Amino acid sequence: MEEKKLLKGNEAIAEAAIRGGCRAFFGYPITPQNEIPEYMSFRMPEVGGVFIQSESEVSAINMVYGAAGSGARAMTSSSSPGISLKQEGISYIAGAEVPCVIVNMVRSGPGLGGIQPAQCDYFQSVKGGGHGDYKMLVYGPNSVQECVDIMYNAFDKAFEYRMPVMILGDGMLGQIMEAVTLPPMKDFSNVPNPDWAADGTRYGNDRRVINSLYIQPDELEALNHKLFAKYDVLQEKECMYEEYLCEDAEIVITAYGTVARIAKSAVDMLRESGVKAGLLRPITVFPFPSDRFARLASRSEVKKFVSVELSMGQMVEDVRLAVNGKKPVEFFGRCGGNVMTGEDIVEYIIKGGK
């Protein structure tokens, strides 16, 4: 086990990606994720990998598509406006069933917006984002260590399911420094290239094509069903969440990412003042832990759910779908780059909502 290091979220993700086998990085500067490409620019050559600062986000995601289509563990990172630009490429990647990792250190929007932390990219992350019917496996880690743990295994998940995996952070998570333990370097030197990769070795024979064009409707419909069958498996096998003091909770607060930490401090304060509050924190936001929400909603002691987000209310829609009318679902949020305090959440709950 390595000694604990104090690392910024962005740097920790970059190092964890490399230790998880990433050997190709393509990116374009945008605040607040610049430490990722900066780190990759000197670290990749040290491990025999590839780093290119592309001329745009559009170009970066298409470089990922090319590299990943030939079997490489390739990734890109950006922040909200840049992710919007990448969405076209992500759609092609999802359609062609190419595995890769995309990191989004979310900033406030819409438009050029601001550079302060936000969670307003929930929709464009969990609902597909680009054109066409597709999803990604999306994680919303809440600490630098969790970023490392998730990033370390993200390529394995991407290759297992042949799909893009997104790590959905925010500006705060990218900029914060925390103590982390880094895992050892994974060794892929003896792992053969995947059996679908167009790696150029089949000249004249059995060639492989990475493609998302299906002119025949029946073939495309079959692809759509194939993709969604994979999403069903994700729902079954990959859902991750954390519960805190939910056993006897009357008010279930739900939040993901760094906001969940603020919500956790609010739960402690509420408990001190005699309010039975608990926290349900989705770690995967797609697949969404809907079953867990449904089961909590069926409990008689649970009075309501409150979704706390740095947005105008995005995840709250998935909470409502999961709770399905059994209990009221309220929303409390800040946006524009402002971040609520634990006290703000407590005040909202004590006042009994809106």
Added chain:
Amino acid sequence: MAKIFEKPKMLTDKPTHYCPGCTHGQAHILTARAIDKLNVKKIIGVAPVGCAVFAYEYFNCDMQEAAHGRAPAVATGIKRVIPDAIVFAYQGDGDLASIGMAEIVHAAARGENITVIFVNNAIYGMTGGQMAPTTMIGQKATTCQSGRSVALNGYPIHVSEMLSQLQGPCYIERVSCHDVKHIRQAQKAVDKAFQNQVEGRGFSMIEILATCPTNWGMNPIESNKYVEEVMCSVYPLGVYKDTTKEEA
């Protein structure tokens, strides 16, 4: 008492956010003075993404803020629907020569009757000093920490030379602001680039070699010296295209 100096009408009173020693302030003044001289009523500017992202706060006219690199496309849209307005795009090297290369090439090729002020400081300033498409061989940046290497990063892009090969543009000149003499020459070039638009002559672009003391890790005086001694030799000053002379 006679007034011998005043702030251009084209600039607002808003203090700029630029770092000490940065050329953007000078480039704003050159642009503003040129427009003041035109004595026209309709002016629309397009601001980029990059250090000049807040240019819309400083230019005292209608402004549009474009997505990264798309300023020439936005300016094209404006100019086509309001042909009698003076339309200019103000862009940095990352915006114009990296993510927006397609837009600038095609606006130039179409010979859009717009004026582009291209501020080239060979680095990404706003995001903290990453390598730009114009970063010179050997020049250090946070994404090429031992200096730009041909093997890894290829060569810098000479935008004025490149665009001057197109048939579309009317006027392309590269200038510098490292001393008073060059600032005066730069003013003449920017004046001409706007006058061309008034006369309907088509696409004009002035490339201004600029300092970035913060991300170059130099003080303003060293930065000006660097422009004079290093940048001017990699990016030679001069007129690269001028169809107004051909007509004459």
Added chain:
Amino acid sequence: MEGIIIAGFGGQGVLSLGQFIAYSAMYEGMEVSWLPSYGPEMRGGTANCSVCVDKKPIASPIISSPDTLIAMNMPSLTKFASKVKKGGTIIVNSSLITEKVDRDDVRVIYVDASDLAVKVNNPKAANLVIFGAYVKNCKTLDKANAIVTIGKIFAKKPKFLQSNIAAFEIGFDL
């Protein structure tokens, strides 16, 4: 939990002072978080960071009312002084801040940091002078460990190590 806000001009070493505290606490086996403000002004603007130190994992890394405020310039004192907890501490860089703190429910420590740094021939080390004063007065961190931490941080810049430790000591010995 101890929540510390460190604020000043960009270039005063505000963010690195936060990291000195965070590293020292981490090397003592405590949980830490260091969260910087980040903005478009590369230089000449104001900068601040929030450092949390605790025996258990840090819940929220955002500090609404700090136990300790380190104010390196006047705008920072103006912005944060009223937010410090009752009974908390304000460390003031009195080289740049001539006014007195207008609160009697907090402990105020005035450190002539910029001038003392010049005295040890290390004018850029005002933040280390403050670091010394912080370790002395706030009892969260161990002095010997703090010096070891400085050694680790400046391992790659040995030229500055001795004068940095001297700056720390002069702050500690006030």
